[in-house]
Every structure is written in structure tokens, then in C-alpha cells.
Amino acid sequence: MAAGGSGRAARRAVLWVPDWPVAAAVAEGVADPQVPVAVHDGRGVVVASAPARRAGVHRGMRRRSAQQVCPELVLLTADPVRDARAFEPLVQAVETVVAEVEVVRPGMIVFLARGPVRHVGSEDALAELLVGTVATETGAECQVGLGDGLLAAMLAARAGVLVPAGPGATAGFLGAQDVGALTLAASTRQVEAETVELVDLLRRLGLRTLGAFAALETGDVAARFGTRGLAAHRLARGLDMRPPTSRRPEDDVVAASELDPPAERADVAAFAARALAEQLAERMLRRGVVCARLRVSARTEDGNELVRTWSIDGAPTAAELTDRVRWQLEGWLSGRSGRAPSAPLTHLELTAQEVSPAGAVQDGLWGRSLRGHAQAGRAALRVQGLLGAEGVLVPVLQGGRDPRAGARLVAWGDDPAPLRRPDAPWPGQVPPPWPATVPAEPVPVRLVDAAGVLVRVDARGRASAAPASVVVPPPPEAVGQGPPPVPAGEYPLRAWAGPWPVTERWWSTEGRRRAYVQVVPDGAPALLLAVERGAWQVEGVYD
Secondary structure, eight states, X not given: OOOSSSSSOOEEEEEEOTTHHHHHHHHTTSSOTTSOEEEEOSSSEEEEOHHHHHTTOOTTOOHHHHHHHOTTOEEEEOOHHHHHHHHHHHHHHHHTTOSSOEEEETTEEEEESHHHHHHHXXXXXXXXXXXXXXXXXHOOOOEEEEEESHHHHHHHHHHTOBOOSSHHHHHHXXXXXXXXXXXXXXXXXXHHHHHHHHHHHHHHTTOOBHHHHHTSOHHHHHHHHHHHHHHHHHHHTTOOSSOOOOSOOOOOEEEEEEEEEEEOSHHHHHHHHHHHHHHHHHHHHHHTEXXXXXXXXXXXXXXXXXXXXXXXXXXXXXXXXXXXXXHHHHHHHSSOSTTOOSSOEEEEEEEEESOEEOTTOOOBTTBSOOHHHHHHHHHHHHHHHHHOGGGSEEEEEOOOSSTTTTEEEEETTSXXXXXXXXXXXXXXXXXXXXXXXXXXXXXXXXXXXXXXOBOOBOTTSOBSSXXXXXXXXXXXXXXXXXXXXXXXXXXXXXXXXEEEEEEEOTTSTTOEEEEEEEEEETTSOOEEEEEETTEEEEEEEXX
């Protein structure tokens, strides 16, 4: 959406659904609207329902803390696909009032206000019509705000107000807002992370409000904060993120594919979407451009067209483009929408719109990302398209008491966020250093004493005898199974340490009690062994 004039930002309207991840869970039948509900992303609470907030649950709270203040709280894992799938009927309801809308994220829609306001007569009438239409057709409660510029409109929607037109009114509305509001306009993970860093720096410099930040000279902002700081400065001043230009706009970047056979399910169409997202990101990189909107178009066997536009800022990666397309396909093909495709999809097209040169985009602090990283990413996406989403996994370090719990595998392109805080205290943690190799599945072994009797560990963590050797049985024959971490045989021990007892969740039926021992066999690498319910197994191999 282009700005409407050289000196002022375009008048925009934003429709926002409060607590959308919770509302989406309710719409999908996952949660009961009458009980306290919170959605968490493994690091903390992302959003809490009104009953949960009344009980003391708030954004950023750790799971255990949230359950302490509200024992009846229902905790749900964040699911962007669920949020987008449930949001599609609401977007279709808005389209009965407004011709062209953009989805910023599930739960928020933005569009230029001038045309719809002229059509219905006034801004108040437009807001009332949208709220009533959404409530009637979807049952969701939403808020509508209008303002000059994207950030002013977003904040107006969250407050449920209409900011009068004009730079004076916009500056007065934005001036007292906390500088953290800048993160609302971020549409990708990279931009959000950069904005969070910028906000933290501004606060440490004493610039705690948008008005204080907007008062800085543009040249000083460019010299101190770079391109991201300039974009945030324009938002704080009530302007559009990009300044208007008299140059002819860049041509759209397009990637299209025919689906053969036609796709009836979202997971099938997602394979083609991954390849298209990779093509689009590569073409944008070759042309040295960034975009502001991603247009997803599909055509069905009977000739019907499906179109949706997503706001996406900066230079999106192939994974970020894939996320938007996958979310949109879920919205179209899940069957929840009142206007689902009338036939399978035969054509899929991605278009990067509002393209602009990326020459002003700064490199990272340590220079450009290596070319090999981009090539590896493209190769991973190709393999993922052949094997499926779970065919390429990435390890993510996280908190835990043992090496197996200290890492998790996520699909390539998904958010590599730990489910447990690595910096949290973990009483009973296996002492460092941890082994460098953790088998995909624990390898059963026998730890015996000098008489060949199995060593046992009692509830107090005391060994029944000093370990003398470790016996590794032959591995079971399995097609495609790799070599075992330790060849079969009996290995006398040169040294050992432990045991270290670990008891987790002793108060529940899911509790576990085990003990760890480090051993140095003769003729084999050092091992980390664990015993649970009398059975020993290899949990890790030291270099």
C-alpha cells in the first residue's frame, strides 16, 4: 500500500482481534472459553485470556509461575498454523465490506481507509460496520482503529479509537506511547529481533517514549541506528516506514508453479509452496530488492481464483515466505472457511509486491552472511520438499538435566526456540562436560562388578558394588540402522565416577528416577551410562 502524499502518511484502518491465539484455540474446539486459558511458546506465556488475566496470568510469565497463580489454568502450545487457519473466515468476512485487505499476522488486518470511508460515509460508520460484520459472521469480537501511518493505526485499534487526521493529532497520540510499541509493526522474526534490540538500546539511552525518539534529528538517527533505526524513526513520527519516492517502482517478483496432480490437502500443496518460496527469495536476492507485501494466488480445477495478501517487511527469507504460504493454504483448504475452494488447486503463484532496492539494507555486525549458508538453506528446502517437513531436522539447545533432554529437533524453517530455558537452574543436572555424541536411541548395556553381577543403585544413590566392566550386547538387526556407538563386547573399566541420582516430577505419575555414571572402558571411548528401573543404557559418548 503506497503512501498517499509526499509529506503525510496514508490514512489506514486496522482491525485487531484481542487475544487471537486464544480465540483461535476456542474456534478450533481446543479450549473452553469459560475457563482460564493461556498460550505459551516454551519460553513464556504469549497471550492469556481475560479470565486468566484476572487470576494474575500475564504475558511473559513462565509456565510454572502461571500455574502457581492460577492452578486451573489450561496451557496450550503456540501454533501459528492453527491461528492462521482459524483467521481465514474472519478475513473473508472483512472482504465483504472492504475490497482489498492485507493480513499483518493472524489476528490483525490493515487496509487503506480512504475508499471504504467514502463508500460507507464516515470513519465511525466503517468501524461499526466492520465490528458488526465480524461478530455476525464469525462470532469474534474485534476492535477497529484508524490513524495516519501504520503504527498509529495499530495503536488506535488496540485502544479502540479513531485518531483524527493530521500530523498534529498523530504526533500527540503517538508521543506518550512507550517506545516498545515499535515492535508491533514488525512482520518477520528478523525484523522483530532487530526492533527488540533497538528498543532496548533506546531505553538504555533514556528514550522511553515514541515522542522522545521522534524528536531526534533524522541525520543523527541514521548515523547512530542505521537503516532499521530510520524505519522505526519514521513510524514514531507517524509516517510510513519507507519514504515516498519519485522513481518508477520496481517490477513485481513472481514465482509460479502448476500442481500436477491437483492438490486437495494443505500438506500436499505445501511441498510446492516451499519450492516456490525458495525461488522467490532467490530471485529477490539476485535482483537486490526487498518487498512490503506477499501476494498468494491459487487457481482451482474449475477456474476459480483465490487471492490473499500478507504484509511482510524487508528481505524475507525462504522460510518466512513458506510460513505465510503454508498458513494461507491451511486457511483455504482446512474446510473451516465458509468459502472453501470448489475444486482442487491446480496453480500456485507467489508475488512480491511493493518491491524496492535493498541497497540501503545494512550487513550484519560481522559482515555479510556466508554464501554457503544460503546455499545450504536452499538445499535443505529442496530435500524437505522431497521427504516432507520432518525430513530435515535442526538441533536446538535447551535446558535439561541430561544431554538427551538438553536438545530438541525441529523441522527446518520452523522457529528454533527452546522449550526450556537453558539458563535456568537444573538441580541434579549431570555434571559437565557433557558427551559430544548422543545416540538417537539409548543403547542397552550391562554394568557389572568384579564377580559379573549387575551393579544396582538404590534410592539413596549408592551403588551395590564398584563397577568393573561394561558389557555391550550385539545390536538387533534393523534395516537402515547405522553402526552402534560402541562395538559389542566386554570392556574392563579403567576409571569411573558417580552415581548421580536424578528424580524428576516425583509428585506426579509421570515422574522419573534414574542415576548416571561416567565410565572409561579399556579399548572404547568414555561413556555416560544411565540406569532406570534396573536397566543400564548408553546415554552419550565422549570424544
